[in-house]
Amino acid sequence: MRLRRLNAIAVKEVLQIWRDPRSLMIALLLPFTQMFLFGYGVNLDLKHLPICTFDREGSQASQDLFKHFQASLYFAIAHNVKTYPEMVAAIDRGDCRAGIVVPPDFSERLNDAGTASVQAILDGTDDNTANIAFAYAAAVVSGYSNDIQLSWLDRQGRTLQQVTPLVVQSRVWFNEDLVSRNFIIPGLVAVIMAMVGAQLTSLTIAREWERGTMELLVSTPVTSSEVMFGKLIPYLILGWLDAAFCLTIAVLWFAVPFRGTLFALFLTTTLFLAVVLSMGYLFSVLIRSQVGASQIALVATLLPAMLLSGYIFPIDQMPPFIQDLTYLIYARYYVTIIKAIFLKGIGIGQLMMPILFLVIYALAVVGLAARAFRKRLT
Amino acid sequence: MNANNAAADAQIVVEGLVKRFGSFVAVDDVSFRIGRGEIVGFLGPNGAGKSTIIRILCGLLRPSAGRVLVGGIDVVSDPERVREHIGYMSQKFSLYRDLTVEENLRFFGGIYSVPRQQLAERMRFAIDMAGLGGREKALVATLAGGWQQRLALGCAVLHRPPILFLDEPTSGVEPTSRRRFWDLIHTLAADGVTVLVSTHYMDEAEYCHRAALINQGRIIAMGSPDQLKRTALGGELLLLKCETLGPTLAALQQAPGVVDASVFGNAIHVLVRDAARSLTELPAYLAEKSLRPSALERIHPSLEDIFVHLVAADMAKRRQAA
Numbered sequence: 001m002r003l004r005r006l007n008a009i010a011v012k013e014v015l016q017i018w019r020d021p022r023s024l025m026i027a028l029l030l031p032f033t034q035m036f037l038f039g040y041g042v043n044l045d046l047k048h049l050p051i052c053t054f055d056r057e058g059s060q061a062s063q064d065l066f067k068h069f070q071a072s073l074y075f076a077i078a079h080n081v082k083t084y085p086e087m088v089a090a091i092d093r094g095d096c097r098a099g100i101v102v103p104p105d106f107s108e109r110l111n112d113a114g115t116a117s118v119q120a121i122l123d124g125t126d127d128n129t130a131n132i133a134f135a136y137a138a139a140v141v142s143g144y145s146n147d148i149q150l151s152w153l154d155r156q157g158r159t160l161q162q163v164t165p166l167v168v169q170s171r172v173w174f175n176e177d178l179v180s181r182n183f184i185i186p187g188l189v190a191v192i193m194a195m196v197g198a199q200l201t202s203l204t205i206a207r208e209w210e211r212g213t214m215e216l217l218v219s220t221p222v223t224s225s226e227v228m229f230g231k232l233i234p235y236l237i238l239g240w241l242d243a244a245f246c247l248t249i250a251v252l253w254f255a256v257p258f259r260g261t262l263f264a265l266f267l268t269t270t271l272f273l274a275v276v277l278s279m280g281y282l283f284s285v286l287i288r289s290q291v292g293a294s295q296i297a298l299v300a301t302l303l304p305a306m307l308l309s310g311y312i313f314p315i316d317q318m319p320p321f322i323q324d325l326t327y328l329i330y331a332r333y334y335v336t337i338i339k340a341i342f343l344k345g346i347g348i349g350q351l352m353m354p355i356l357f358l359v360i361y362a363l364a365v366v367g368l369a370a371r372a373f374r375k376r377l378t
Numbered sequence: 379m380n381a382n383n384a385a386a387d388a389q390i391v392v393e394g395l396v397k398r399f400g401s402f403v404a405v406d407d408v409s410f411r412i413g414r415g416e417i418v419g420f421l422g423p424n425g426a427g428k429s430t431i432i433r434i435l436c437g438l439l440r441p442s443a444g445r446v447l448v449g450g451i452d453v454v455s456d457p458e459r460v461r462e463h464i465g466y467m468s469q470k471f472s473l474y475r476d477l478t479v480e481e482n483l484r485f486f487g488g489i490y491s492v493p494r495q496q497l498a499e500r501m502r503f504a505i506d507m508a509g510l511g512g513r514e515k516a517l518v519a520t521l522a523g524g525w526q527q528r529l530a531l532g533c534a535v536l537h538r539p540p541i542l543f544l545d546e547p548t549s550g551v552e553p554t555s556r557r558r559f560w561d562l563i564h565t566l567a568a569d570g571v572t573v574l575v576s577t578h579y580m581d582e583a584e585y586c587h588r589a590a591l592i593n594q595g596r597i598i599a600m601g602s603p604d605q606l607k608r609t610a611l612g613g614e615l616l617l618l619k620c621e622t623l624g625p626t627l628a629a630l631q632q633a634p635g636v637v638d639a640s641v642f643g644n645a646i647h648v649l650v651r652d653a654a655r656s657l658t659e660l661p662a663y664l665a666e667k668s669l670r671p672s673a674l675e676r677i678h679p680s681l682e683d684i685f686v687h688l689v690a691a692d693m694a695k696r697r698q699a700a
Contacts, residue, residue, distance in 0.1 A: 008488025012474065012481070019476045212470035219436045219466040220489045221458060 001229070005222050009230025013204065017234060026199045031242045034192045035249045039185055049133055052079035052096040054087050061107035061148075065118065068144045069100065074136040091123050098122045098133050110148070185256045186342040187311035189246045190272070190334045194305040195298065197239050197276030198283070202297035204231050205284035205373060224374050232277050239273040250342075259345025267348065268341070268355060272334040274362040276301065282369040305331035330361045387414045388447075389541055389572040390435065395444035397430055397595075404430045406595035408444075412574060412588075414540075417567045419586035420576035421685060427595040428576040429469055432545045435574065436466045449541055462490070465534035469545040473530050475519040479510050482518060482533055490537035504532030507562060524555025531562060535571070542566065544575040548582065560585040580682035591685050593692050603681055610684050613637045614653035616660075618646045619673040626669050633663050640690055647677075647687065 017023045051069065055062045069075045078096050081087045087099040101119035103109075109116040120137050122130040208214040217227065247265070250256045280297045287293040307313065308322070309331035315323055326332050333354035340346050348355065390412040397405035405427045412418050420428040433439045435448055437457030446453045449463040473482050483501045492500055505511055508528035510521075518526060527547055534542060544563070548556040560582070567573055567587075575586070583589035583603055590600040591610075599610045620626045623641060630639040630648055635656050638649040650656040653676045664671060677683075 002491065004491050005489055008485050011488070012477065012485045015477055015481055016474070211475070212468070212472045213474060215438065215468050215470070216466065216472040217489075218438055219461060219464070219468070220486075221461045221491075222489050223458075 001223065001225055005226045006230045006233075009222065009227055010233050013231050013234045016207075017238070020203075023200060023203065026196060027238050027242060030196050030199070031192050031246050032249075034195075035188065035246055038188050038191075039181070039249075039254055047073055048076040049074055049098065049129070049136075050078035050096050051075050051098045051100060052081050052087055052090045053077055054081050054084070054099060054101045056104045057102055057106045059107040061110060062102040064147075065102060065141070065144050066100070068140050068147075069137075072136070072140050074133075075140070087121065091121065094123075096123075097126075097129060098137065100137065114152075181254055182256050182343065183339055184312065185250045185254050186338045187309070187335045189243070189250055190309065190331055190338050191302070191305045191311055192246055193239065193243055193269070193272060193334075194276050194301045194331045196242055197235070197273055198280035198297040198301040199294055200235050200238065201232065201277045201280030202284045202293040203290050204235075204281065206288050206290040206293045209288040210290055225370060228278075228281065228370055228373060232281060235277050236270070236273055239277060240269070243269045243273070256342060258342055260341030261345075261347060264341050264348050264351070265338070268334065268337045268351070268358070271355065271358045271362055272330070272337075275330045275358065275365055278362070278365045278369045282365060282372055285369060285373040301331075304329045305335075308332065309335040311335050327357075330358065333358045333361070388412065389414050389416075389449055390574065391445070391447040392431075392435070393445045395431065395434065395446060396442045397427075397434060397439065398442045404595055405434070405441075408592075408595070408597055410590060410597065410600060412572055414572055415567050415570045417563060417573045417575065417585070417587045419583050419589040420574065420592055421578070421580060421583050421589055422592035423689065424578060426592040428592050429545050430595075431592075432466075432543050432574065432576060436464060436543055437461060462537075463539055463541055465537070465539040465542045467527075467530050467534045467542075467544045467547050469549070473518050473526065473533060476517065478515050478517055479505065479521075479529055480514040482529065483536060486533040486536050492537050500536050500538075504529075504536055507535075507565075508532045509558075524551045524558070527551050527555070527559060528562065531559070535566060540571060542571055542573045542575075544573065546576050546578065548577060548579065556582070580685050581680075583681045583685075589681070591688055593689050594696070596692075598688050598692050599684075606681060606684055607679065611649055611679065611687060613649040613651055615677050615679050615683070615687075616648040616650055616653060616656060617642075617673070617675055617677045618648055618660075618671045619644070620646070620669065620671040622669060625667075626664065626671065629664060629667050629669055630660075633660060635659065638687075638691065640687070642683075642686070647683070649687070 017027070053066050053069070055066070066077065070077050075098075079086075079090050081090060081099075087096075087101070090096045091099060099121040101121065103117070103119070106116050106118070118141055120134060122134055124130050205214075208217060247258075251258050279301065280293075283293045283297045283300070284290075287296060305311065308315075308318075308326045308329045310326070311331070315326050315332070318326070336354045337351050337358075340351060388411040390410075392411070393409045395405055395408045396403070408427075408431060410418075420431065422428055430439065434441050434446060435453065437453050437460050440454065448460045451460050451463070453460050474485065477485065480501065483504055484497070487497045487500065505514060508525065508531065510516075510525060510529060510532075513521065513525075518529065521529065531544070531547065534544075548559055551559065556579070563573055563575065563585070577583075583606075586603070588600060588602050589606065590597045591606075592598070599606060601610070618626070618630070623644070623646065627639055627641060627646055630636055630646065635650050635652060636648055637651060640647050648656070648660070650660075657674065657676065660674060661671065679687075
């Protein structure tokens, strides 16, 4: 490999990127719009879920319960209905996602037996929301039940410690507020880098074939590896810029906590870029058409990165076969790494496994790309 | 420079070259030698195999059989070393159109590892040669065709290759630019550069030291333009005009002293052993068959006439063989 020729290819590539609006758009505009589009669009937090209440008793106790719902961040009471059909209609229309029904003997049973039940009716068409809503509703009800227990104890002149020997308290680590954005955004950076990286390089060799400059290049003493590395280096720099850009937006705009070290982030991001850039390069070599290669690159990078990387959908909840499949998805390793670096702040040492997988992946793809593009006689 | 000299100091040696693509034979047992400082033109119809031969010589295609030495180096076993010694201008215009004149030259300077201290001077030379002074910062895409071709030549000679392959460098370029391009090629050859150039403009054969006529993968004639004009046809040429082309052609093909006759536009080209004799004998011969040509005269064929004849004759021979 001669530095002079490598340099000539790299400089030429930079000039071409600079003068090609399509490359520039992909490199600069795409990450920016994607960050905001997905950053705001994908939100798994349940807040102010509209519910309707059906108070069949109309007592002080039932109103207290509803006040607990109203006071919670998770629910907003949209309707108060008088009959079951009204409630069903409200849920059917989509005005409400859940209904809370207080039975006619609510306060009576509460006073007599010390226990009463409340009915929750959930819209199961979105089972994810329904599950979360049910859990939150249970939490609100148990909060209310604690309150009345306390006031009952109060009346008895006793304190909490005496009757409650065990209190279960769950504490969430690393994303204390359970803000879904905090675990989505770092993963989103990975998805965007996967897509943009492969897009950029998918054009590079195909462009030479389409414009007829490839034959000239082959007739010169330049070697295949000089062409490959000469072309990949400018895109690696562009990839670093894009990554820095996305990560800055994540931290400064979306206020995602960053607890790791920049060194760990830089190292793993570079590895990941090596994989995605040579992946795009490989498609470009194999397909030889800019449109074809960029479409294949999009499908091959975006879909697995979105669906199978654990970016949104937890891998351990996938069927076993699909779980095995995700080991093939290189984005999975980077998503794991970047979430860990962001939220847990752990260093290279604890990330050895995913890093090792990424290294193997990078070597394999770079090797394949180098093999695919040979200046060979036909 | 003549053929004997060429053999003594051969820069390009091709022996028994064959290239097959599947069952199609693109190059069929071709042999030739080209000497230092010689300009050899490949002429022939599209698809004759001109580009295929040049691409094999540049190490872009692997020959199916035969031996190819370029600058004394075997192209098949060591294509990378050959590439350091050649300049190649491909059929398709193939500079980077989104780069400027200067950027293209600098790129090729880097690719061919032109020493940095010489690069400025070499670039100056190429720019002057192409007549592109003052347009160094212009994007190649904005240049007219003739300028682009000359810049491509400039890029191909930037590293002073002793051997230059030009594949249809003048196609699509207007006549005055073509003329100027050939002047450049002659300047380079005078400095000892060996040039192999293909063209489908038959008149450009006149600019070459030697021309090779290629048809269906074979060299059917090769020599200096003068040599070709004197001997390639194997006879002398008459032009005959008449009303009744068909019967006259049939009669001529049987006539004594006639080697061949073929329709050429709205007249007949008659190849005869002795022009002077046929000019007196043919009218009488035709008159016996009640055929009256309106004109019969000797013509001094251009290279184009000769090539058209040779190609037609070659086709006829192949049809008979098949």
